[in-house]
Amino acid sequence: MPDAVKELIRVGSANVSDALRALGKHFQAMDGGIRPVASSMAVAGPAFTVRCYPGATFALEKALELAKPGEVLVVDGGGYPDVILMGGLMSTRCKQRGIAGAVLDAAVRDIDDIIALKFPVFSRYICPRAGTFAEIGECQTTICCGRIPVTPGDWILADISGIVVIPANMLDATLEKATAIHHREAAIARHLRDGKTLSESAAAANSGQS
Numbered sequence: 001m002p003d004a005v006k007e008l009i010r011v012g013s014a015n016v017s018d019a020l021r022a023l024g025k026h027f028q029a030m031d032g033g034i035r036p037v038a039s040s041m042a043v044a045g046p047a048f049t050v051r052c053y054p055g056a057t058f059a060l061e062k063a064l065e066l067a068k069p070g071e072v073l074v075v076d077g078g079g080y081p082d083v084i085l086m087g088g089l090m091s092t093r094c095k096q097r098g099i100a101g102a103v104l105d106a107a108v109r110d111i112d113d114i115i116a117l118k119f120p121v122f123s124r125y126i127c128p129r130a131g132t133f134a135e136i137g138e139c140q141t142t143i144c145c146g147r148i149p150v151t152p153g154d155w156i157l158a159d160i161s162g163i164v165v166i167p168a169n170m171l172d173a174t175l176e177k178a179t180a181i182h183h184r185e186a187a188i189a190r191h192l193r194d195g196k197t198l199s200e201s202a203a204a205a206n207s208g209q210s
Contacts, residue, residue: 004044004155004171004175005044005045005070005100007175007179008044008155008157008175008178009042009043009044009157009159010182011175011178011179011181011182012157012159012161012182013029013157013158013159013161013162013163013164014161014162015178015181015182015185016157016164016166016174016178017029017162017164018178018181019174019175019177019178019181020164020166020170020174022177022181023170023173023174023177025167025170027148028148028164028165028166028167029148029162029163029164029165030103030145030146030147030148030162030163030164030165031146031147031148032162033079033124033146034103034104034105034122034123034124034145034146034163035122035123035124036120036121036122036158036159036160037108037111037114037115037121037122037123037126038114038115039160040160041101041120041121041122041158041159041160042120042158042159042160043072043100043101043103043120043122043156043157043158043159044072044100044155044156044157044158045070045071045072045100045101045155045156046070046071046072046152046153046154046155046156046168047071047072047074047150047151047152047153047154047155047156047165048063048066048067048068048071048072048073048074048099048139048140048152049074049075049076049139049140049141049142049143049145049150049151049152050063050073050074050075050076050137050138050139050143051075051076051137051138051139051141051143052075052076052077052078052085052106052136052137053078053134053136053137054077054078054080054083054106055077055080055083055084055085055131055132055134056131056132056133056134056135056136056137057085057086057090057131057132057133058133058134058135058136058137059136059137059138059139060073060075060085060086060090060137061090061133062137062139063139064090064093064094064097064099065097066139066140067097067099069097069098069099069100070098070099070100071099071100072099072100072101072102072103072156072158073094073099073101073102073103073104074102074103074143074145074150074156075102075103075104075105075106075143075145076105076143076144076145077104077105077106077107078105078106079105079106079124080106080107080125081107081124081125081127082107082125082127082129083107083127083129083130083131083132084106084107084108084109084127084128084129084130084131085104085106085107085108085131086102086104086106086108086109086121086123087108087109087110087113087114088109088110088112088113088114088117089110091110091113091114091117091119091121092113092117092119094119095117095118095119100120101119101120101121101122101158102119102120102121102122103122103123103145103146103156103158103163104121104122104123104124104145105124105144105145105146106123106124106125107123107124107125107126107127107129108121108123108125108126108127109126109127109128109129111126120158122158122163124146140152146163148165149165150165151167151168153168154166154167154168155167155168155171155174184205184206185205187201187204187205188201188202188204188205189201191204191205
């Protein structure tokens with residue numbers, strides 16, 4: 001769904017979070033500790049979920065071959081700061097296979113390589129220490145990432161402002177609501193630049209003034 005991907009990235013995670021709240025889903029944003037390794041990175045797509053034993057890359061290496069092009073790897077690595085789950089080589093394989101990006105509640109390394117690849121990676125920590133290949137972990141099950149449950153097929157939007165999880169059955173409604181919020185906030189910003197107060201700008205936008 002390339003149109004949905006483009007529209008989600010255009011409206012941004014803050015507006016999508018507000019849209020989900022308006023639709024009754026108040027707790028869909030991951031905590032602020034998971035950040036992009038470069039501020040320009042953004043990604044959207046359906047989640048391919050992975051649960052890893054801390055530092056054990058086995059399940060994630062399987063996911064590199066199982067995930068479909070356009071999917072986002074969402075990894076529950078236990079939030080450990082001192083062992084990595086992804087680096088430059090795994091990111092290279094992801095990019096070659098058409099995987100859209102990765103969100104890890106874990107540590108990553110080889111940041112210069114990842115940035116050079118322009119492969120969107122969001123992680124809680126950065127650490128140079130290697131992981132292990134202990135055969136522990138699982139794919140495509142409900143996980144917890146950034147203190148938010150993520151089910152395979154949920155949609156992920158990640159950008160510099162944060163990471164939002166959109167239930168798969170709410171994608172269309174969320175997009176519609178987020179687009180409306182995006183347009184309203186753009187109108188408010190225009191009125192603010194014209195010298196109106198915040199309350200005046202909001203009233204003008206609500207009344208449909210351009």
